[in-house]
Amino acid sequence: MKIQDVLPEAALPEIPADTEVRGIAYDSRKTGPGYLFFAFRGKNVDGRAFAAQALERGAVAVVSELPKPEGFAGPWIQVKHGRRALALASRVFYGCPDEQLSIIGITGTNGKTTTSYLLDSVLREAGKTTALMGTIECRIAGRSMAAVNTTPESADLFKLFADLRDAGGSHVTMEVSSHGLALGRVYGIRFHTAVFTNLSRDHLDFHGTMENYFAAKRMLFEGAGAPPPAIAVLNADDPYSREIPVAPGTRVFRYGLGEDAEVRAANVSSGFDGLRFEIRCGGECYPVSSPLPGLMNVYNILAAWTTAKSEGIAPETIARGIAACRAVPGRFEKVEAGQPFLVAVDYAHTDDALRNVISVARSLNPRRVITLFGCGGDRDRTKRPVMGSVAGSLSDYVVLTSDNPRSEDPLAIMNDVMVGLCRHDVPYHAEPDREKAIRFALAQAEPGDIVILAGKGHETYQIFKDRTIPFDDREVARRALKEMGYHG
Numbered sequence: 001m002k003i004q005d006v007l008p009e010a011a012l013p014e015i016p017a018d019t020e021v022r023g024i025a026y027d028s029r030k031t032g033p034g035y036l037f038f039a040f041r042g043k044n045v046d047g048r049a050f051a052a053q054a055l056e057r058g059a060v061a062v063v064s065e066l067p068k069p070e071g072f073a074g075p076w077i078q079v080k081h082g083r084r085a086l087a088l089a090s091r092v093f094y095g096c097p098d099e100q101l102s103i104i105g106i107t108g109t110n111g112k113t114t115t116s117y118l119l120d121s122v123l124r125e126a127g128k129t130t131a132l133m134g135t136i137e138c139r140i141a142g143r144s145m146a147a148v149n150t151t152p153e154s155a156d157l158f159k160l161f162a163d164l165r166d167a168g169g170s171h172v173t174m175e176v177s178s179h180g181l182a183l184g185r186v187y188g189i190r191f192h193t194a195v196f197t198n199l200s201r202d203h204l205d206f207h208g209t210m211e212n213y214f215a216a217k218r219m220l221f222e223g224a225g226a227p228p229p230a231i232a233v234l235n236a237d238d239p240y241s242r243e244i245p246v247a248p249g250t251r252v253f254r255y256g257l258g259e260d261a262e263v264r265a266a267n268v269s270s271g272f273d274g275l276r277f278e279i280r281c282g283g284e285c286y287p288v289s290s291p292l293p294g295l296m297n298v299y300n301i302l303a304a305w306t307t308a309k310s311e312g313i314a315p316e317t318i319a320r321g322i323a324a325c326r327a328v329p330g331r332f333e334k335v336e337a338g339q340p341f342l343v344a345v346d347y348a349h350t351d352d353a354l355r356n357v358i359s360v361a362r363s364l365n366p367r368r369v370i371t372l373f374g375c376g377g378d379r380d381r382t383k384r385p386v387m388g389s390v391a392g393s394l395s396d397y398v399v400l401t402s403d404n405p406r407s408e409d410p411l412a413i414m415n416d417v418m419v420g421l422c423r424h425d426v427p428y429h430a431e432p433d434r435e436k437a438i439r440f441a442l443a444q445a446e447p448g449d450i451v452i453l454a455g456k457g458h459e460t461y462q463i464f465k466d467r468t469i470p471f472d473d474r475e476v477a478r479r480a481l482k483e484m485g486y487h488g
Contacts, residue, residue: 006089014075015061024090024155033058038086083184087154091188097161098190105176107220108197110353111300112175117328118304120173122321126313131164134175136329136458141167151180178203178216188225195233195303199240200352204380221245233307236261253310255302263306265298270363286315290322294360330457335474337481340447345473347457351386358394367448368396372441373455375417377408388420398428401437403455404463439480
């Protein structure tokens with residue numbers, strides 16, 4: 001493909017317009033002969049430092065919004081917005097695969113992952129060849145890869161879209177993070193459907209304010225670099241949904257528990273074995289059952305059901321797909337070893353998510369709820385005392401520990417949490433070593449209790465200032481339970 005086709009709006013003073021482009025990369029290590037290398041300035045790294053390496057590997061030019069470094073010998077193409085240029089170039093290079101797929105973007109603070117798994121299960125039940133992209137994994141036509149970011153860079157996204165198209169696929173379900181929106185990773189993508197789950201405090205270390213955070217989420221519905229989505233699926237019970245911009249021509253479907261919702265849940269029954277309720281829509285009533293427990297999953301199921309119905313999938317097929325979606329990794333995922341109490345691992349790392357998961361546990365009528373959690377380092381400090389207060393107000397016993405401390409002192413993070421935790425008269429234990437903390441929490445449990453291990457969910461590592469170590473809450477819990485004499 002000619003460079004003038006890949007970068008139609010760029011000035012090309014240093015390279016012939018008919019130069020062949022054979023690939024696109026933003027990582028110099030993945031650059032090859034005939035590639036365009038896109039150099040960005042990140043939080044810690046300036047991509048220009050790797051421009052020479054890209055040139056040595058065969059890049060035909062470097063593209064950047066930054067000026068050409070002194071002494072750089074290769075062709076340099078300066079553009080107004082680097083990541084937008086990367087997105088649009090990738091879209092053209094891979095043959096505009098988003099025009100040949102039904103791409104469903106799910107955004108919000110909580111529920112994105114579970115909703116995406118539910119919807120993908122429904123689509124596959126309907127016989128579709130699908131892609132699933134999100135926090136846990138990237139799955140293309142049945143082939144799974146580990147996720148690096150919740151929302152990959154645009155070059156990776158368009159390559160994945162093209163792979164699905166070439167495999168005969170039709171539908172993409174993807175989590176769309178606020179970072180992905182703000183940084184232009186989804187710029188230029190033609191979303192068929194945009195789904196909004198909810199909004200609560202998160203990522204303020206990046207966005208600064210709730211207003212900025214919400215502004216990033218809104219971009220999915222405004223059509224950044226592409227037409228607005230054809231369909232918007234909104235949580236009618238979340239106040240932020242009323243401020244979501246809906247473009248003329250976009251069909252809107254609202255779900256929830258209140259009368260404002262066109263798709264509503266009624267007669268909800270939740271227990272250890274999951275959920276049973278009715279979905280009421282257009283004067284009809286449809287029974288739904290799911291192995292996923294708790295009110296938060298009622299909303300996730302409603303979002304998936306509403307989206308699938310808007311895609312023309314029959315209600316009975318939707319119901320089968322929802323029932324077939326078992327435990328989502330790290331989302332109230334049970335650890336079973338024959339113990340007489342329930343152990344659930346959950347990704348809850350915001351105050352709202354922690355409130356939701358403890359509420360799920362409470363709805364199961366346990367003898368006690370024991371909550372273990374920590375807060376991540378180098379992230380929004382303001383949520384730490386709030387999370388402490390949530391845990392202290394809703395739990396019967398709290399075990400405060402470390403999460404991913406990153407560059408911060410784990411004890412300093414825990415002290416921030418204690419400000420909120422100590423507002424409540426709840427017994428607690430503080431242990432910065434997460435494995436010791438998990439073992440302690442399990443040792444406190446008695447028959448009929450629920451132990452929540454919150455914060456890390458599906459993650460299989462723990463990040464410290466100077467190292468990253470293998471760490472999986474689920475495996476640690478299984479080992480501990482086995483050593484306690486349980487062998488389920």
